[in-house]
Amino acid sequence: xxxxxxxxxxxxxxxxxxxxxxLVPMFWVLAIGLSAVGLYIGLLVAPSDAxxxxxxxxxxxxxxxxxxxxxxxxxxxFWAAIGWAFNARMASIMAxxxxxxGAMFTFLALWTGALWGKPTWGTWWVWDARLTSELILLxxxxxxxxxxxxxxxxxxxDQAGALLALVGAINVPVIYFSVSWWxxxxxxxxxxxxxxxxxxxxxxxxxLIMSLACWAYAFAVVFTRARAMVLERERHTAWVAELANxxxxxxx
Amino acid sequence: MNWQSPAxxxxxxGYGLYVWGSFGVSLLLMIAEPWLAVRRRRRALREAASxxxxxxx
Numbered sequence: 001x002x003x004x005x006x007x008x009x010x011x012x013x014x015x016x017x018x019x020x021x022x023l024v025p026m027f028w029v030l031a032i033g034l035s036a037v038g039l040y041i042g043l044l045v046a047p048s049d050a051x052x053x054x055x056x057x058x059x060x061x062x063x064x065x066x067x068x069x070x071x072x073x074x075x076x077x078f079w080a081a082i083g084w085a086f087n088a089r090m091a092s093i094m095a096x097x098x099x100x101x102g103a104m105f106t107f108l109a110l111w112t113g114a115l116w117g118k119p120t121w122g123t124w125w126v127w128d129a130r131l132t133s134e135l136i137l138l139x140x141x142x143x144x145x146x147x148x149x150x151x152x153x154x155x156x157x158d159q160a161g162a163l164l165a166l167v168g169a170i171n172v173p174v175i176y177f178s179v180s181w182w183x184x185x186x187x188x189x190x191x192x193x194x195x196x197x198x199x200x201x202x203x204x205x206x207x208l209i210m211s212l213a214c215w216a217y218a219f220a221v222v223f224t225r226a227r228a229m230v231l232e233r234e235r236h237t238a239w240v241a242e243l244a245n246x247x248x249x250x251x252x
Numbered sequence: 253m254n255w256q257s258p259a260x261x262x263x264x265x266g267y268g269l270y271v272w273g274s275f276g277v278s279l280l281l282m283i284a285e286p287w288l289a290v291r292r293r294r295r296a297l298r299e300a301a302s303x304x305x306x307x308x309x
Contacts, residue, residue, distance in 0.1 A: 039275075044261075047254060054265035058274045065278070104285055112274040119270050217282060224289040231296035244300035 011090045013230040014239045020223040027220035034213035042206035058116040059203070063190070064211040066109035068218060069137060070172050072102035076144075077169040080162035092158035093233065095165065096148055097226035101218050103141035109134060121185060129178035130186035133171060140168040154233060 042060035049056040076098040083092030113131065114124040125131065144164050151157035174181075179188045191197045197204050234240045255261040264271040 044254060048265060053267060055267040055270055057264065057267075057271050061274055061278045101285065104281055108278050108281065111277055115270040115274045119267055221286045221289050224286065224293060228289060228293035228296045231293065231300055235296070235300045240300045244297050 011088055013090050013093070013234055014237075016090050017227055017230050020227050024220050024223050024227075027216045027223070031213050031216035031220055034209055034216060038206050038209035038213055041202065042210065046200075046202045046206055052120060055116060055119045056203075058112050059190075060206050060210045062109060062112040062116060063207055064214040065105045065112060066134070067211060068214045069102060069106035069109050069134070070175055072098050072105060072218060073137060073140070073165075073172055074169060076102055077162075077165040080158070080165040084159050084162035089155075089158075089233070090230075092155075092162070093226055093229045094222075095161065096158070097222050097229055098218075099141055099145050099148075100225065101222050103138060103145065105214070105218075106134065106138040106141060110138065126185050128184040128186055129182035130175065130184045133175040133178050136171055137168075137175060140164070140171060144168070 038060065043057060046057070048054050076095050079091045079098070080095035082088055083090075083095060110131075113134075117126075118124050144161055147164055148157040148161040151160055178184060179186055190199050191204065191207075199207075231240055231244075262268055262272075
């Protein structure tokens with residue numbers, strides 16, 4: 001049973017709180033270091049694109065943001081489902097902590113896409129399958145946040161949110177494959193696991209480094225928010241009281 | 253290095269508005285979001301110390 005105990009150790013909010021507190025500064029160092037390198041290569045070293053000029057440089061934030069928006073949704077739905085199925089509080093808190101960051105990346109994907117669409121397509125927005133399904137993703141995130149905030153009982157809110165998150169997860173493959181299922185104005189995938197990347201290697205390098213930076217950023221901010229949520233939910237427990245009072249044990 | 257002068261860099265070959273509009277808003281949000289998260293944790297800690305109730309949990 002010892003291995004099982006170890007596996008579940010960080011499912012206890014108090015242990016998660018201290019582990020995450022130790023990890024957050026490291027993720028910040030990674031996020032800032034990787035963005036500095038990624039932006040240096042992407043904005044200063046990489047050459048202009050033959051057809052798009054310098055407007056293509058938006059790719060270095062657009063693609064990482066779009067990837068994160070889809071990935072974070074799946075991770076959010078996963079933790080929401082675990083929290084629901086196994087009645088695991090920490091998993092549900094993780095799901096809730098991910099939602100605002102996922103919504104932020106979805107907004108950035110749409111925003112940077114509009115600013116890239118204007119000079120290359122001549123329009124800020126079209127109702128094509130890729131753009132529309134990404135907009136639906138933003139509404140799913142906002143709907144999830146609104147739903148869990150609207151229900152007073154935290155565990156009931158977690159369960160209702162999990163149902164919404166799971167049903168909405170069907171939208172993620174729709175976004176991903178939209179460019180091959182439908183005839184879209186948005187271009188097809190530049191990078192995929194089945195074929196070699198359709199871009200110069202220096203540009204690909206910058207884009208991948210920026211993606212790693214966004215991963216590190218997401219870990220740092222989600223863990224910070226999850227720690228805040230743990231304190232809010234566990235406010236009446238002895239360990240939070242002790243922590244909040246600077247290590248002094250207070251009588252309950 | 254691609255650029256001959258800082259002015260050339262900031263104009264981004266005429267696409268400055270689009271490129272800096274993208275990176276600028278990204279930077280702004282990626283400063284605001286962690287700031288809000290840090291503030292939320294500090295407030296939770298303060299409220300746990302004072303025994304105050306928050307309305308929304």
